[in-house]
Amino acid sequence: MNESTIEVIVSILVLIGVALALISAFGLIRLPDVYTRSHAATKSATLGVLVTIIGAFLFFGLSEGVYSVRLILGIVFVFLTAPVAGHLICRAAYRSGVSLAEESVQDDLEPILGSEEERRAKNKERHHRSS
Amino acid sequence: MFDLILLISLLLISFAILVALYRVYKGPSMPDRIIALDSIGINLIALIAVFSIYMRSTAYLEAILLLGILAFIGTIAFSKFIERGVAIERKHD
Numbered sequence: 001m002n003e004s005t006i007e008v009i010v011s012i013l014v015l016i017g018v019a020l021a022l023i024s025a026f027g028l029i030r031l032p033d034v035y036t037r038s039h040a041a042t043k044s045a046t047l048g049v050l051v052t053i054i055g056a057f058l059f060f061g062l063s064e065g066v067y068s069v070r071l072i073l074g075i076v077f078v079f080l081t082a083p084v085a086g087h088l089i090c091r092a093a094y095r096s097g098v099s100l101a102e103e104s105v106q107d108d109l110e111p112i113l114g115s116e117e118e119r120r121a122k123n124k125e126r127h128h129r130s131s
Numbered sequence: 132m133f134d135l136i137l138l139i140s141l142l143l144i145s146f147a148i149l150v151a152l153y154r155v156y157k158g159p160s161m162p163d164r165i166i167a168l169d170s171i172g173i174n175l176i177a178l179i180a181v182f183s184i185y186m187r188s189t190a191y192l193e194a195i196l197l198l199g200i201l202a203f204i205g206t207i208a209f210s211k212f213i214e215r216g217v218a219i220e221r222k223h224d
Contacts, residue, residue, distance in 0.1 A: 007133040014181055018140040018147075021174055025147035028154050028170060034162050037154075041170040049177045053195065056180040066189055071180075074195045078176065081199065085169055085206040092214040093162035123214075130216035 006062045013055030020048030032101035034093045042086030049078055096123040137185045144178045165209045172202030 027040025057071040097120030100107060113119055151174065154167035176198050183191040212218045 010184065011133060011136040014137065014140050014184070017177055018143045018181075021144055021147045021177055024170060025150035025174075028151055028167060034160060034166065037163065038166045041151075041166050045170045045173045049173050049180075052177040052180050056184050056192075059184050060189055064187075064189075068189060068192050070192045070196050074176070074192075074199055077196065077199045077203075078173070081203040082169075082173060085203055085210075086166070088207060088210040089162050089165055089169070089213075092210040093160065096162075096213050098160045098162055127216035 001062055003063070006059065009062075010055045010059040013051050013058065017048040017050075017052030017055065020044045020051065024048065032103065034098050035090055035100065038086050038090050038093075042082055046078060046082040049082075050075055053078070095119060097121075134185065137181055140181050141178065141185065144174055144181065148174050148178070161213060162210075165206060165213075169202060169206045172198060172205070176202075 021044075024040050024044035027044065028037055031037045031040055053071055053075050057068060057075070060071075061067045094109065095113065097116050099116055114122070148171055151167045151171045155164050155171070158164045158167060176195050179191050179194050179198065183189065208218045
């Protein structure tokens with residue numbers, strides 16, 4: 001494959017990745033509460049990074065013949081861990097009593113885990129006991 | 132042309148990191164800040180990837196894997212601290 005074709009493919013991939021990163025950053029600014037913000041930050045930033053790393057992988061693979069195993073490992077690792085991190089931090093936020101946005105209409109976990117004040121008090125007591 | 136596109140995308144990723152830093156500064160609750168720091172880590176991975184294309188060098192590729200692992204471990208530790216009050220629990224004896 002000649003040089004300019006590689007450059008066109010790689011720059012398209014990198015630009016898609018950058019656009020997704022920007023969209024996730026604006027979602028991080030504009031959305032109303034923690035849960036919607038993590039929705040924006042986890043999904044679109046992960047996809048943007050994956051597309052960018054695939055662009056780098058194709059660039060080094062096609063132009064220099066170096067098919068880097070580290071980049072493949074990085075792709076797999078980011079793809080596996082970013083949603084897990086988002087899930088854990090949302091779970092911690094809910095269980096420590098961070099409130100939902102005022103616009104939200106339904107909270108299915110509330111009958112199970114108790115209201116916001118109860119969760120906050122329980123979390124404070126848990127912190128107190130462990131320290 | 133290609134180098135210009137790479138430079139512009141480096142600038143735009145840095146802008147995304149700045150926007151996330153605003154969320155770290157302002158975020159009303161602690162999980163907000165941690166989510167923003169996690170997305171800064173993810174964006175730094177993309178920044179390193181674009182930078183290594185720009186420098187035509189494969190020497191930076193270890194840093195991608197390393198940064199991914201470190202961002203994940205940091206977020207896990209913080210969320211466990213928020214939820215339980217400790218990051219590493221003691222054994223029950």
